[in-house]
Amino acid sequence: MSVFKVNPIDIIDSVVVGTVNQVSREKLVAQAFSSSVADIRALIENERAIITSLCSFWKDSTVTLLIVMEAYRQAIAAKTIEPERPLIVSTVNTKAEAIPMQMFVNYASKRMLEYAKSVGINIQFKLVQPSLNNEFFIRYVGGQKIPATPTRSGDCSVILKVNPNEHFVNSLVESIRHSKKYGNYASSPIISCLGSREKESSRRSKNMERHNLKGKSAEDLMNSMTSQSIGNSKVYNYATIRDWETDDVFLLLSLAGSKPLQRSCYDIPGFLSNFGLLIEIYGNGTSETCEIATGQSGGAGCNGKARYGCSICTIVSKQDKTATNLAKLKRWEVLGVENTLRLRDWLFRISSNMSERALHARAFDPVGYNRVALQPNTLKPKHLDKIVRYACQLTQESIAHSERFKSLVEQGREAEHEGVQCIQNDLTLPPKIKKAFLEMYTEALLNPQNLNYYFSEVHAVLLSFRWSLDGIGAAPFRPLAIWKQIEQGKGWIPYPKLNSEMSDADIGKIQGYEALSEAVMMPVLRDEDAHKHVFDHVSLIDLWTRPLDASDIFDEDMNCSIKRGSDHSANVTAIYDLNISAGKLDGALSTALTVDGVVSLHKPKIKKVLFEGKVVSGKLLELILNTGLENEVDSYCIQKFESLLVSVPDFELNFEMFNNLVGERKLTRSLKYFEKTNLITGYSESARKVPAKINFTQRVSKVNRKKISRGNTRMVFYPLSVDSRYHQAHKQEKEMFKLCFDTHTQKLISMHDKDFLNSDEARENIFISQETVACWKEAGGLDRALELHNDYMHRLIKYRHIRKSNKYDVRKYPGTQAAELLIDRGWCYY
Numbered sequence: 013m014s015v016f017k018v019n020p021i022d023i024i025d026s027v028v029v030g031t032v033n034q035v036s037r038e039k040l041v042a043q044a045f046s047s048s049v050a051d052i053r054a055l056i057e058n059e060r061a062i063i064t065s066l067c068s069f070w071k072d073s074t075v076t077l078l079i080v081m082e083a084y085r086q087a088i089a090a091k092t093i094e095p096e097r098p099l100i101v102s103t104v105n106t107k108a109e110a111i112p113m114q115m116f117v118n119y120a121s122k123r124m125l126e127y128a129k130s131v132g133i134n135i136q137f138k139l140v141q142p143s144l145n146n147e148f149f150i151r152y153v154g155g156q157k158i159p160a161t162p163t164r165s166g167d168c169s170v171i172l173k174v175n176p177n178e179h180f181v182n183s184l185v186e187s188i189r190h191s192k193k194y195g196n197y198a199s200s201p202i203i204s205c206l207g208s209r210e211k212e213s214s215r216r217s218k219n220m221e222r223h224n225l226k227g228k229s230a231e232d233l234m235n236s237m238t239s240q241s242i243g244n245s246k247v248y249n250y251a252t253i254r255d256w257e258t259d260d261v262f263l264l265l266s267l268a269g270s271k272p273l274q275r276s277c278y279d280i281p282g283f284l285s286n287f288g289l290l291i292e293i294y295g296n297g298t299s300e301t302c303e304i305a306t307g308q309s310g311g312a313g314c315n316g317k318a319r320y321g322c323s324i325c326t327i328v329s330k331q332d333k334t335a336t337n338l339a340k341l342k343r344w345e346v347l348g349v350e351n352t353l354r355l356r357d358w359l360f361r362i363s364s365n366m367s368e369r370a371l372h373a374r375a376f377d378p379v380g381y382n383r384v385a386l387q388p389n390t391l392k393p394k395h396l397d398k399i400v401r402y403a404c405q406l407t408q409e410s411i412a413h414s415e416r417f418k419s420l421v422e423q424g425r426e427a428e429h430e431g432v433q434c435i436q437n438d439l440t441l442p443p444k445i446k447k448a449f450l451e452m453y454t455e456a457l458l459n460p461q462n463l464n465y466y467f468s469e470v471h472a473v474l475l476s477f478r479w480s481l482d483g484i485g486a487a488p489f490r491p492l493a494i495w496k497q498i499e500q501g502k503g504w505i506p507y508p509k510l511n512s513e514m515s516d517a518d519i520g521k522i523q524g525y526e527a528l529s530e531a532v533m534m535p536v537l538r539d540e541d542a543h544k545h546v547f548d549h550v551s552l553i554d555l556w557t558r559p560l561d562a563s564d565i566f567d568e569d570m571n572c573s574i575k576r577g578s579d580h581s582a583n584v585t586a587i588y589d590l591n592i593s594a595g596k597l598d599g600a601l602s603t604a605l606t607v608d609g610v611v612s613l614h615k616p617k618i619k620k621v622l623f624e625g626k627v628v629s630g631k632l633l634e635l636i637l638n639t640g641l642e643n644e645v646d647s648y649c650i651q652k653f654e655s656l657l658v659s660v661p662d663f664e665l666n667f668e669m670f671n672n673l674v675g676e677r678k679l680t681r682s683l684k685y686f687e688k689t690n691l692i693t694g695y696s697e698s699a700r701k702v703p704a705k706i707n708f709t710q711r712v713s714k715v716n717r718k719k720i721s722r723g724n725t726r727m728v729f730y731p732l733s734v735d736s737r738y739h740q741a742h743k744q745e746k747e748m749f750k751l752c753f754d755t756h757t758q759k760l761i762s763m764h765d766k767d768f769l770n771s772d773e774a775r776e777n778i779f780i781s782q783e784t785v786a787c788w789k790e791a792g793g794l795d796r797a798l799e800l801h802n803d804y805m806h807r808l809i810k811y812r813h814i815r816k817s818n819k820y821d822v823r824k825y826p827g828t829q830a831a832e833l834l835i836d837r838g839w840c841y842y
Contacts, residue, residue, distance in 0.1 A: 041263050042278035045079060048252055052083035052205070055250075057092045060200045062188065064100035064181055064247070069120045070113075071261050072207030074290065076252045077101065077124075078268055080205050082281050085131045098188065098197070099128075101137045102180050106172040107466070108148045108322040111347055112293045112338065114462045119452040120284065127283035140180045142172050145778055148324065149403050149466050150475055155372055155390050155482030159326045159363040163524030164724070172322070181247065187672075202247040209261075210254050265291055271444060288445035289452060323352045323464065326360045330511050330519065342434040343453065348409050348464050351507050355402045358508035362395050364522040371532055373483065375727040381540040382552040383533040385727045393485040393823040400475065400491045401505060403467040404498035410463035417457040426454060469495060473788070473834070474780045476797070480830035485823040487804045488830040489797040496798065525723045549732055558757065568757065579754040582686035584636060585622040586645050587678045590614065592653075592670045602650050604657055608667040613653045616645050619676075624688070624749075641681065648679050687752035690745045699741035705730070759832075780834075788834075797833065 055061040063080050067073040080099065087093040101124070103117055121137065128135040144150065151157050151171060160168060185202055253261070266273040268282035273291070321328075323335065332353060339350040362368040370393060371386035391399075420426045427433070435441070435449050456462040472495035479486055487493070497503035511519055536552060537545070563573040590613075596603060597612035604611045621628050621636055628636065652673060660669060714721050788794065808822050 037259075037263060038267060038274075038276050038278055041260050041267070042276075042280065044253075044256065044260065045082075045264060045280060048079045049083045049086065052080055052252070053087050053092075055203055056083065056097065057087055060093075060197065061203045062098055062100065062197055062200050063203055063205055064102070064184075065205045066102055066104070066177055067207075068103060068113075069117045069290070071258075071265060071290065071294065072209060072253065074120075074207075074287065075256075075261050075264055076205050076207040078264075078280070078282055079252055081124075081128065081131075081133060081283065084133045085281065088132050095132050096134050099133055099135045100181065100184055100202075101135055102140050102177055103137075104140045104173045104177050106148065106322055107141055108172075108324050110321065110323045110335065110338070111344060111349060111463055113321075115452050115456040116290065116293055118456060118462060119448075120290075124283040136184060138180055140176045142176045144470070144474060144780070146171050146175075147471070148172065148322070149399070149471060150478065153396055153399050153403075154475065154478050155374075155484055156478070158369070158390060159324075159359050161326055161360065161364045161522055161524070162329060163364075163522050168322075168325075168327075185247070204247055204249050205252045206249060207253060208251045209256055209258075210251075262291065273442075273444075284448075286444060286448075288442065289448040292441065292445050292449065323349075324356045324359060326356065326363055330357075330360065330522075332356060336512065343431040346430045347413055347457075348406060350510075351409070352406060352464050354507040354510055355399075355406065357511040358402075359399070360511065361519055362391060365520055366523050366527045366529065368392055368395060370485070373534075375729060376536075376552050377533065377729045378549075378551065378732045379730065380533065381545055382536045382550075382555075384536060384552075385729075386532040386534055387727060388529055390484075396479075396484060397486060397490065397494070397823075398505070400467070400472075400494050401498065401503065402507065404472075404495050405504060405507075406464040407460075407467045408498055410460040410465050413463060414457055414460035417454075421454075421458070429457075431457075467495065470780060470782055470785050471495075473785055474778070477778065477780070477831050477834050480826075480828050480832075483825050485825045487801050487808075487822075488826050489801045492794075492797055493801045526721050528722065528724065531727055546732065546734060558759070574757045574759055576755050576757050578684040578752075579756060580687035580752045581682040581684050582624050582688070582749060583680055584641060584683055585625075585678055585680045586618050586641055587620050587622070587676065588616040588618045588645055590616045590649055590673055590675065590677055592674055594667060601646060602653050604653070604665070604670075606665045606667055606669075611667055611670055613649065616649050616677075618642065618645060636683075644681055645679055649673075685751050685753055686749045689748055689750055691748055692743055692745050694744045695742045696744055697742075699738075702737060702740040705733070705737050793833075797830070800829065800833070 052063065056063060063084075065073070065077050065080050067077045069077075084093070084097070084099055088095050088097075103121060105114065105117065109117075117139070121139065125135065125137060148168070152159050152168070181202075181204070188197055188200075264280060265287040267276050267278060268280040269284050269286040270282070271285040272280070273286050273288045325332070335349060335353040335356065338344040339353055366388060368391060369388035370390055371388055372390045373384045373386055374389070375385045375387075377383050377385065390396075417426065417429055420429055427436070431453060432450065435446060435453060438446070441449065469492075472492040475491040476489045478484075479490065480488060494503065536555070563571055568574065568576070592614065593612050594609055595612065596610050597614065599615065600612035601615055602613045604613075618637070621633055621641065623632070623636070653670070656669060656673075657665065713723060804826060805822075808824075812822075
């Protein structure tokens with residue numbers, strides 16, 4: 013289907029022609045749109061490809077999505093592809109997005125789904141979010157990460173955006189491969205359509221070149237696929253609008269929709285009636301009014317000057333111009349945009365100043381007398397305390413804003429809201445944009461999570477666990493105590509100054525890696541004797557003893573809170589095939605009743621067994637299988653099978669849901685009391701390549717014009733060994749296992765098998781949820797935690813004169829009691 017209307021009378025009646033050049037530009041952009049649609053159609057029709065689009069709903073990704081959806085619509089209408097052909101669309105919400113961005117994404121995505129349904133597109137859409145453990149106010153507010161600055165590289169985009177989206181796409185691709193619903197597309201290539209453009213910026217252009225997107229047409233893409241094995245559904249990247257200018261992008265947005273901003277002879281279908289709201293929001297982020305949004309036909313919008321990202325992003329610069337311009341408008345200022353900007357600016361200042369960091373232990377040197385390396389790689393506890401308090405305040409303010417607006421709506425007085433009045437009274441907004449703006453604004457305000465919703469009680473519990481685990485110098489359950497304080501209206505503090513309110517001298521110089529101090533090596537051993545350390549070596553781990561508690565007054569055989577484990581063990585891995593069939597099967601391990609009938613679980617067929625990575629056979633194989641491994645595999649498969657019965661209601665359970673269990677699987681378990689040892693059998697004449705004896709990570713340094721600039725480093729030390737490198741290169745040895753019955757006691761803690769959790773939970777080594785926190789509170793955990801915090805603070809303050817403490821001594825590491833308390837009853841899994 014062509015995108016051109018061919019009736020000349022319609023053209024004369026409906027088009028207001030400003031200049032011949034403008035009409036020519038519209039024609040070129042419409043042709044580019046039509047050409048891109050044809051390319052996508054060629055991919056989905058000729059190659060049976062499935063398209064995935066990561067759409068932020070901003071200018072470039074929106075144009076890309078319009079192209080892809082139009083290609084699907086035309087192909088379905090022409091019956092060249094099946095209506096069930098999936099179109100995978102995802103949007104990433106980092107849980108720290110700017111408010112206008114969150115509002116527009118929610119507004120546009122709802123209407124996109126409605127449009128897709130109306131034209132028969134099988135769209136698979138998900139608003140992707142980072143896992144709780146990886147959210148900014150968990151990962152970057154503690155001992156794991158520190159906010160990045162313009163002078164230091166940061167991996168926040170990878171953690172908050174790239175990884176969650178890749179996980180979503182990969183999991184959906186896997187379901188398409190194995191599900192009967194998508195069985196016809198199991199071998200189809202997956203093509204990711206990106207909004208990257210060569211002319212957008214030099215940095216983006218380099219990224220495209222690195223990912224092999226530059227200059228790759230749809231025909232090139234198809235040719236490359238014919239020469240590759242596509243049976244595994246490899247994902248290919250395709251830059252759909254790679255040659256477009258910024259002006260072209262904004263012009264297409266002004267022409268798109270059933271009621272476009274600019275009347276034209278070219279029909280650009282879209283999921284919104286017009287995209288003026290998107291262009292207007294871009295204008296809100298700059299100090300100018302967007303020309304297209306005010307009805308002018310020859311401009312280029314804001315030319316992409318508004319860059320929306322995370323509201324607390326510290327990589328931007330000293331001045332976040334987008335947030336600064338937003339804060340000048342009452343519609344955004346009343347929702348807390350300025351307060352968020354104050355937090356961002358303060359984060360920028362403290363993360364750029366090396367003197368605001370605390371020394372933190374993450375590594376030790378086994379050769380250098382087990383000395384612990386203290387590095388300045390986390391913010392001082394006083395700053396972490398404040399960050400949590402500010403996040404709690406912003407969240408509670410957002411809840412209050414939403415509740416107030418809900419109250420106005422219930423009374424029919426929403427027009428009295430300052431933000432609504434600001435939009436209503438804006439004379440620069442055309443009526444159609446104003447209508448859409450008010451729809452978006454009022455919809456979003458009903459849900460506080462569309463605002464600055466950064467923290468919650470679950471965040472507070474998890475962060476309390478992390479601080480206890482990572483050695484942060486704060487009272488036990490400090491984040492939780494702060495959350496409860498702010499929730500009750502207590503302990504509120506003023507927001508910090510904006511960078512614009514301070515002089516450059518007060519802000520200070522942005523310090524990079526060159527200002528990073530060297531690690532401080534803290535002694536551990538009282539007597540650092542070299543000979544004794546080498547020939548009678550004691551590992552730092554061996555110096556640790558399990559803390560005793562009240563339960564240790566009982567004898568070991570009467571104490572159910574501890575168990576004895578072996579010091580050494582060997583891993584045994586069983587690789588097996590698992591099958592499931594419809595109907596009742598004799599000898600089935602388990603059966604289930606689904607809406608499709610009875611489903612039977614076959615006994616797993618063990619193909620091979622690995623002992624520490626090596627295939628075993630003969631009597632050893634028979635011994636391992638008969639002494640528990642075969643039963644362990646059976647039990648494990650039954651648990652996985654029956655866990656699905658518990659997690660899915662009976663009326664929804666069908667045969668397809670069991671397909672993920674089918675196929676080759678593996679299970680690893682440990683055999684106690686086996687210690688690995690190497691027996692020297694001789695030396696060879698030829699030398700093998702071995703690592704250097706001194707192989708610790710050195711600090712990266714660069715020499716520029718005879719000036720040395722120091723970079724970053726991650727402390728990695730090498731193990732103690734008295735053998736020379738020459739010995740390591742020529743020795744021949746045989747790996748053996750001997751029995752060792754050395755044991756130790758350890759506390760029993762609640763554990764979980766990751767395979768029984770959903771895929772998001774299984775990726776984390778710490779799992780906590782709203783449900784587990786609710787159970788924990790019901791069992792009195794919240795009261796116990798706050799009591800522990802308050803008692804600790806009371807003792808510190810009451811006896812500070814006896815200890816001759818100063819004000820900084822309050823921030824000391826109290827130990828792992830908070831983590832142990834949460835793990836003890838299984839409210840937090842680790």
